[in-house]
Amino acid sequence: MITFLLIIHSLCAVTLIGAVTHQALSLWWPVKAGAQRNFVANARGVRSAVYSNAIIVLYLVTASLGAIIYPTYRIGIRPLLEQIHLNTPLGLFELKEHFVAIGAALLPAYWYYWRQPLAAEHAATRRILTLFLTLTVWWAFLVGHILNNIRGFGI
Numbered sequence: 001m002i003t004f005l006l007i008i009h010s011l012c013a014v015t016l017i018g019a020v021t022h023q024a025l026s027l028w029w030p031v032k033a034g035a036q037r038n039f040v041a042n043a044r045g046v047r048s049a050v051y052s053n054a055i056i057v058l059y060l061v062t063a064s065l066g067a068i069i070y071p072t073y074r075i076g077i078r079p080l081l082e083q084i085h086l087n088t089p090l091g092l093f094e095l096k097e098h099f100v101a102i103g104a105a106l107l108p109a110y111w112y113y114w115r116q117p118l119a120a121e122h123a124a125t126r127r128i129l130t131l132f133l134t135l136t137v138w139w140a141f142l143v144g145h146i147l148n149n150i151r152g153f154g155i
Contacts, residue, residue, distance in 0.1 A: 002072045006148070009065040013141050016058040023051040024134040027127050052114035055133065056107055063100055066144075073147075081150065089147050096143040103136040 081090055110129045113122050 002069060005065060005069050009062060009069060010144075012058055012062040012065060013137070013144070016055065016062050016137055017141055019051045019055050019058060020130070020134045020137050023055065024130050027130055049114060052111065056111055059103065059107060059133070059137070063104055066100070077147075081147075086150065089143075089150055092143045093147055096140045099136045100140050103133055106132065 078090065106129060109125075110133060113125050113129060116122055
């Protein structure tokens with residue numbers, strides 16, 4: 001069952017990465033009017049506001065699945081990693097937990113600023129919140145992937 005939940009957790013994380021990356025690219029590297037349309041320009045040229053609710057739902061679902069899986073990690077995997085002195089991956093995972101918690105705490109502000117019509121004073125806040133969530137999601141995915149590769153699926 002844990003392996004199944006871990007796979008679903010990973011699929012939700014990949015979907016979240018796609019959504020938040022599209023939104024971040026459209027904010028931080030927008031397509032100029034009349035620019036050549038190619039794969040990269042199409043990835044950047046999305047309507048970023050349509051992603052906000054999906055990002056919130058995916059973030060909460062992915063974090064919730066991670067919380068369900070967490071006791072298995074804490075009891076079955078972490079002690080083994082401590083015994084073989086893999087402190088760096090453990091520390092990276094601890095940072096992941098903190099960043100994900102901070103990101104979850106920022107979701108109400110993220111939702112508030114994305115539901116508002118775009119005003120000049122909201123643009124910078126949207127960009128910073130989206131950047132933080134993007135970096136958090138990528139960090140969490142990469143660290144989780146590294147830790148999973150060390151130990152493997154399930155126990």
